[in-house]
Amino acid sequence: MKSLLLGALLLLTSGQSVNFFSLKQDVEIGSVASKEAEQALPLIRDGNLNRYFRSIGQRIMRSPSLPTLQYRFRIVNSKELNSLGFPGGSIYVNRGLIEVAANDAEVAAILAHEIGHVAARHGTAQLSRQLLVQAPISIAAGLPTGDAWKDQLTRLGISFGVDAPFLRYSADQEAEANVMAVRLLSEARFDPNGLRSLLEKVNEVQTAEGGRSPVFVFNHPQSENLLLEIADEIDRISSPRQRLASASVDFKAFHAALVKVASPDVDKAAHSEIPADTISPVFVHPQDFYRLSYPQGWLVTRTPPNGGIIAPVDGVQTSLAGNDVTRGAMFDLLDVTGSERPLTLEQATNRLIVYLRQRNQSIQDPNTLRIVPGAQSQTLLSDEPALRTIMIGKSTATQSAEIVWVVTRLYYKSLFYMVFVAPEEEFPTYQPIFEQMIHSVRLR
Numbered sequence: 001m002k003s004l005l006l007g008a009l010l011l012l013t014s015g016q017s018v019n020f021f022s023l024k025q026d027v028e029i030g031s032v033a034s035k036e037a038e039q040a041l042p043l044i045r046d047g048n049l050n051r052y053f054r055s056i057g058q059r060i061m062r063s064p065s066l067p068t069l070q071y072r073f074r075i076v077n078s079k080e081l082n083s084l085g086f087p088g089g090s091i092y093v094n095r096g097l098i099e100v101a102a103n104d105a106e107v108a109a110i111l112a113h114e115i116g117h118v119a120a121r122h123g124t125a126q127l128s129r130q131l132l133v134q135a136p137i138s139i140a141a142g143l144p145t146g147d148a149w150k151d152q153l154t155r156l157g158i159s160f161g162v163d164a165p166f167l168r169y170s171a172d173q174e175a176e177a178n179v180m181a182v183r184l185l186s187e188a189r190f191d192p193n194g195l196r197s198l199l200e201k202v203n204e205v206q207t208a209e210g211g212r213s214p215v216f217v218f219n220h221p222q223s224e225n226l227l228l229e230i231a232d233e234i235d236r237i238s239s240p241r242q243r244l245a246s247a248s249v250d251f252k253a254f255h256a257a258l259v260k261v262a263s264p265d266v267d268k269a270a271h272s273e274i275p276a277d278t279i280s281p282v283f284v285h286p287q288d289f290y291r292l293s294y295p296q297g298w299l300v301t302r303t304p305p306n307g308g309i310i311a312p313v314d315g316v317q318t319s320l321a322g323n324d325v326t327r328g329a330m331f332d333l334l335d336v337t338g339s340e341r342p343l344t345l346e347q348a349t350n351r352l353i354v355y356l357r358q359r360n361q362s363i364q365d366p367n368t369l370r371i372v373p374g375a376q377s378q379t380l381l382s383d384e385p386a387l388r389t390i391m392i393g394k395s396t397a398t399q400s401a402e403i404v405w406v407v408t409r410l411y412y413k414s415l416f417y418m419v420f421v422a423p424e425e426e427f428p429t430y431q432p433i434f435e436q437m438i439h440s441v442r443l444r
């Protein structure tokens, strides 16, 4: 196992864009996932609406620079601003997002952006990252080949369908999809400025709703200088003969008919909400710096002044060396002042990992806790940027392999951190609970 692991770790250092899947597997995975999604998505089946929408998509997919895939374009009867592009080419856009568009170029911009994600294979790249996070050891033992991927993913509890976590992209992937969209729009003779104006409107919706992000922004996290990046790309490629965005007669007929389609009675409530019965008790910091929810029945041990351990009854083993958490979560604040300049999140996280190794008996030997290269990813904690670092360890209590997640976020002059631990074979069971705990954190 040891040599296999080393081989995989070397492979993983090769870069951020590791993708274990083939283009053929993209098509297979997308076909399974989109079938599942269609059971949950209320599609608009009006022939005229679909004809116009498809014609825009087909104009973009004629680009010779795209891989040969069977793109499909569907309109979803939901007012929520969102769009989904499954690996292999099935693209679903909510009417809410399409209704924001004011001309053909803005409709084309949505589709070009999703086609960009599909063509650059961002879904399976995210899925590969997810496998690194959830199953670093089994990935090290053998990558999914042939038809085996489905069994492997199912066994790991990776969900498909509309909530598939691999449909949430990284900021880098967003930038890449936008650059591709600008080129595709230009090749298809749409005004690429449609992308910029559409994303501006999505931002305006966010401001208008008091900062509550549309789902689109959650799935497609845009960087702060996104609009400038797009403008640069447009300047780089646009020719003076570029068409200017204007609404065609066809667009006007399409838009007028779309807004008349009856809305589903209630848009499904935000599905990311935590069901009340799975997590209910709340841990509150003594001065209410932060609070977080945890599963019913788990035991709380406060570690003053700022931290705590929350674990299931069998999660903490007491040995001569002290308490060893084999399942559960530890969290605390680490003071990161003392240097001349404020530390970046990455620097503060590195300092934490050194600190954890020094402090925690179970991970004192650096060989027992290693960072999985490439398996550090950005996430959000209480609406602010955070880092999730994946480590592989060996429990001193049980000597078996364990997976450790370290989630970190800057909080004033300290680093708020959470360490989640579970034995490798139980990790798929604990992972959704850990995700919910991360999701529940509120820092004041």
Ligand SMILES: [Zn+2]
Binding pocket: 113, 117, 169, 173, 174, 177, 219, 220
């Ligand atoms: Zn995107």
